[in-house]
Amino acid sequence: MQHISPFQIYATLVVMTIPIAFLEVPKRQLVSLGNNAWIAVVLSLLPGLLILFMYLFIIRRSQTPFPAMLEEHFGSVAGRILQIFYFVIELGIAAFGIRLFVEFVETNVLPGTPISAYIVLLLLVCFPALKSGLQTFVRTFEIIVIAGLPLTMLILALGLSQPLNPENLLPLQTMSLRDLVVATTSTSIILARGFIILLLGKLVTDWSGVRRAVIGALLTYIMVMAVTVVLSLLMFSASTARTLVFPTFTIIRSIEIGQFIQNIDIIFIGIWIMGMFATTTGTWYISLLSLQQALRLSSYRFLIAPTALILGISSITMAENILEVQILSNIIIPFLYGLALFLIPLVIFLLVLFKPEASNQPAKSITVQNLD
Amino acid sequence: MRYLNRQSAPESSDPHELIDQNLTGILETDRSNLEVLLQNCSDIIIKPFQFGNPPIAGMLLYFDGLVDRQEVEINLLKPLMLEMAMLCSQNGGLHEDVLEHVRYRILTMADLKVIKDYNSICRHISSGDTVFLIDGIKEALVAGTRSWQSRGVESPENEVVVFGPKEAFAETLRFNTAMIRRRIKSVNLKMEGYVIGRVTKTDVVLCYVSGIAPPNLVNEVRSRLSDIDTDAILDTEYLNSFLADTKATIFTQVENTEKPDRVCGHLLEGRMAILVDGSPTAMILPISFPQFWIAAEDYYTPFIPASLYRIGRFTAFLMALLLPSIYVAVTTYHQEMIPTALYLTIAATRQGVPFPIFVEAFLMEATFELLREAGLRLPRAVGPAVSIVGALIIGDAAVQAGLVSTPMVVVVAFTGIASFAAPNYNAALIIRTARFAFLIAAAALGFMGIMIVLILMLIRMASLSSLGMPYLSPLAPFNWSQLSDIIVRRPWYLANQRPYMEGMENQVRQGAKGEQE
Numbered sequence: 001m002q003h004i005s006p007f008q009i010y011a012t013l014v015v016m017t018i019p020i021a022f023l024e025v026p027k028r029q030l031v032s033l034g035n036n037a038w039i040a041v042v043l044s045l046l047p048g049l050l051i052l053f054m055y056l057f058i059i060r061r062s063q064t065p066f067p068a069m070l071e072e073h074f075g076s077v078a079g080r081i082l083q084i085f086y087f088v089i090e091l092g093i094a095a096f097g098i099r100l101f102v103e104f105v106e107t108n109v110l111p112g113t114p115i116s117a118y119i120v121l122l123l124l125v126c127f128p129a130l131k132s133g134l135q136t137f138v139r140t141f142e143i144i145v146i147a148g149l150p151l152t153m154l155i156l157a158l159g160l161s162q163p164l165n166p167e168n169l170l171p172l173q174t175m176s177l178r179d180l181v182v183a184t185t186s187t188s189i190i191l192a193r194g195f196i197i198l199l200l201g202k203l204v205t206d207w208s209g210v211r212r213a214v215i216g217a218l219l220t221y222i223m224v225m226a227v228t229v230v231l232s233l234l235m236f237s238a239s240t241a242r243t244l245v246f247p248t249f250t251i252i253r254s255i256e257i258g259q260f261i262q263n264i265d266i267i268f269i270g271i272w273i274m275g276m277f278a279t280t281t282g283t284w285y286i287s288l289l290s291l292q293q294a295l296r297l298s299s300y301r302f303l304i305a306p307t308a309l310i311l312g313i314s315s316i317t318m319a320e321n322i323l324e325v326q327i328l329s330n331i332i333i334p335f336l337y338g339l340a341l342f343l344i345p346l347v348i349f350l351l352v353l354f355k356p357e358a359s360n361q362p363a364k365s366i367t368v369q370n371l372d
Numbered sequence: 373m374r375y376l377n378r379q380s381a382p383e384s385s386d387p388h389e390l391i392d393q394n395l396t397g398i399l400e401t402d403r404s405n406l407e408v409l410l411q412n413c414s415d416i417i418i419k420p421f422q423f424g425n426p427p428i429a430g431m432l433l434y435f436d437g438l439v440d441r442q443e444v445e446i447n448l449l450k451p452l453m454l455e456m457a458m459l460c461s462q463n464g465g466l467h468e469d470v471l472e473h474v475r476y477r478i479l480t481m482a483d484l485k486v487i488k489d490y491n492s493i494c495r496h497i498s499s500g501d502t503v504f505l506i507d508g509i510k511e512a513l514v515a516g517t518r519s520w521q522s523r524g525v526e527s528p529e530n531e532v533v534v535f536g537p538k539e540a541f542a543e544t545l546r547f548n549t550a551m552i553r554r555r556i557k558s559v560n561l562k563m564e565g566y567v568i569g570r571v572t573k574t575d576v577v578l579c580y581v582s583g584i585a586p587p588n589l590v591n592e593v594r595s596r597l598s599d600i601d602t603d604a605i606l607d608t609e610y611l612n613s614f615l616a617d618t619k620a621t622i623f624t625q626v627e628n629t630e631k632p633d634r635v636c637g638h639l640l641e642g643r644m645a646i647l648v649d650g651s652p653t654a655m656i657l658p659i660s661f662p663q664f665w666i667a668a669e670d671y672y673t674p675f676i677p678a679s680l681y682r683i684g685r686f687t688a689f690l691m692a693l694l695l696p697s698i699y700v701a702v703t704t705y706h707q708e709m710i711p712t713a714l715y716l717t718i719a720a721t722r723q724g725v726p727f728p729i730f731v732e733a734f735l736m737e738a739t740f741e742l743l744r745e746a747g748l749r750l751p752r753a754v755g756p757a758v759s760i761v762g763a764l765i766i767g768d769a770a771v772q773a774g775l776v777s778t779p780m781v782v783v784v785a786f787t788g789i790a791s792f793a794a795p796n797y798n799a800a801l802i803i804r805t806a807r808f809a810f811l812i813a814a815a816a817l818g819f820m821g822i823m824i825v826l827i828l829m830l831i832r833m834a835s836l837s838s839l840g841m842p843y844l845s846p847l848a849p850f851n852w853s854q855l856s857d858i859i860v861r862r863p864w865y866l867a868n869q870r871p872y873m874e875g876m877e878n879q880v881r882q883g884a885k886g887e888q889e
Binding site: 005007008011105109113118121124125128129132133135136137139140142143144146259260262263264266267269270273274277 | 706708709711817818819820822823824826827828830831832834835842844847848849850
């Protein structure tokens with residue numbers, strides 16, 4: 001049986017949440033709450049904690065990892081239907097992530113290059129990672145976090161050295177409760193991408209280490225997002241920041257040190273590309289495992305090539321332009337996150353909470369396919 | 373009963389059949405068979421003689437140039453021909469087994485063995501031993517008389533240090549094992565011998581410290597060495613392709629070193645070393661990529677400067693790998709990163725250069741590599757001079773001719789210097805190979821291309837292992853206690869534990885619990 005270390009759990013959670021959050025969270029919060037956007041980010045600590053601990057509880061009370069746990073808790077037929085469902089949903093989430101990535105790169109990095117080229121490149125990178133297996137790409141996630149997180153924090157810290165206006169954070173009381181709830185929810189729901197822990201959690205032997213890793217990942221997420229949102233407000237006002245498509249990158253582009261170091265956004269983008277590779281790989285992996293389990297296949301590897309085609313084509317056809325991508329990002333994707341990554345796990349949580357352990361389908365009767 | 377009926381040996385004169393046969397005990401027959409096996413070997417010396425009273429026929433065989441002739445004549449022939457005769461005269465003949473008598477009473481040499489077949493005879497005389505056959509005895513005696521012209525212990529050529537031992541391995545296996553044995557005086561230092569190579573029959577030694585090296589890894593290496601079936605092993609690098617977990621990769625999964633002190637350091641951390649007769653390098657395994665950047669000298673200097681140098685070495689690695697590609701990416705796609713004044717300077721120097729920046733960079737890097745290779749092949753007397761002149765002419769003349777720009781020469785020079793900072797030649801080879809991939813990616817897609825190649829490289833490295841140990845450890849899987857001794861040089865008073873390896877029995881390096889024999 002393979003083993004995953006707590007630090008690998010931490011690294012996986014960080015790369016599954018933060019890269020996508022950089023694109024989605026600051027813009028959404030600034031539009032909803034203006035100068036109070038940072039409050040929603042900080043408040044999302046509590047729902048985020050609840051979501052992640054819900055996942056941990058499910059792992060503790062389940063005998064099998066995801067996706068076999070769907071059969072364990074819902075029965076063989078319903079479980080396998082849900083596995084197919086997760087295959088489709090996770091593939092859709094991965095495709096959306098790819099589309100968001102290429103839209104950003106095409107807009108801000110290398111305009112003029114066809115988006116299909118970026119899609120092919122990203123898929124080209126994820127392909128060998130998945131082919132090499134779970135241990136390989138989890139180790140790659142570790143390297144990305146070890147190298148990328150400190151650099152990211154350094155770049156954000158450099159942003160604090162720029163001319164800032166603290167008055168942009170005021171006033172505090174002009175937000176509505178509804179907006180606050182919606183903004184907090186939309187920030188917290190990104191943490192549901194830590195769903196992959198339902199798969200990896202069963203491979204960790206040090207349970208206290210897993211809890212520490214989860215809390216660490218949550219705090220890292222909150223800290224990074226809060227700093228990003230606060231920086232957006234301090235550097236630009238709420239009204240200006242609202243108009244930016246990707247506030248995070250605009251912040252970094254504005255950083256200048258000593259009239260020599262400037263426009264370092266490309267460095268940040270380089271780190272972020274590594275994060276996007278990781279999040280796409282993780283999501284794609286969940287999708288492949290779901291299908292492998294549903295069809296009782298011995299390996300998921302031969303599914304990589306055909307699903308790569310599906311991913312590529314669906315990421316191109318899902319939206320005509322960046323506006324439609326934004327609509328997807330604001331409405332459809334949060335709904336999918338809510339359904340697949342929160343509601344269904346919530347049902348499982350309630351099942352394991354109220355159902356006696358003996359009534360769960362015995363794990364021995366469920367064939368758990370090879371995770372590597 | 374050693375005296376056998378005098379029957380003729382089988383009439384087969386096919387060397388392939390003879391080599392696996394045992395001695396017949398009939399001296400003439402054995403001599404004929406050996407002459408068939410050793411036909412056309414002009415350096416073989418066969419010395420028939422008689423000894424004892426009544427005389428017994430005997431024969432010595434050795435290869436000229438591999439033995440100490442004085443040793444043969446004084447410690448083998450003389451006792452046999454003179455002392456044996458005197459002894460027999462005094463005692464009225466020989467009343468016991470001749471071979472036992474010669475072995476335990478006559479010959480004073482310490483290294484004596486008994487062998488029975490032609491294959492062993494051929495192997496031993498090829499290694500520099502002298503074989504002694506006796507008429508009527510189906511066994512032969514092998515005396516260790518090895519001595520040949522060889523390079524003495526010199527300073528290492530590729531691992532130069534300022535402080536610390538400056539001995540390097542030589543081509544003679546026993547010299548090398550002795551250098552290790554001198555440093556680790558524990559009987560737990562094991563040196564298992566193997567003979568590998570159907571034609572070369574090369575002596576190979578596997579070294580490890582019992583009680584520290586994980587037994588499962590030692591067994592794995594034993595198994596892999598035993599499974600090698602090839603004609604020749606001429607250098608430790610030949611073994612690399614048989615011992616590596618993954619063969620088809622630019623990332624070497626073993627470390628080669630010329631320094632015995634470095635080998636000893638690795639042995640004391642639970643790794644194994646393999647020495648090959650005829651090769652002046654030792655192979656260390658298992659090894660991980662971060663360890664290629666640790667120089668032996670780090671442990672002979674105070675830990676604070678050693679740590680700074682090590683961090684500098686990691687920086688040099690990144691520079692050597694990425695600097696040309698970053699320059700190409702920034703000047704081609706991301707000019708906004710460069711301050712305006714600097715960009716104008718670069719643009720001015722590129723005035724009239726007919727090639728795109730990528731072509732310029734590629735040509736300069738390729739030229740640098742050619743110069744480096746040429747410098748290795750040139751005779752020592754002229755090599756450095758030609759390298760310097762070549763570099764000056766190519767650099768200066770190319771700039772003056774407008775073929776390349778000055779910043780490009782500077783970038784390539786920096787890259788070259790940074791690549792020389794690698795303490796390990798294998799690591800430098802990785803940089804030299806991977807650099808071109810980054811260059812092409814940077815030319816195609818700028819920073820994005822660099823990141824794509826970097827991710828692919830990371831994936832490849834993360835998938836590799838060295839005897840099962842992850843290639844990127846202790847970075848991935850992350851292990852802080854070991855990583856702290858990789859990034860910086862941990863002072864000895866804090867180094868209580870050895871770096872952990874799967875199956876290691878004794879991890880304590882310092883303190884009462886770690887006392888060993």
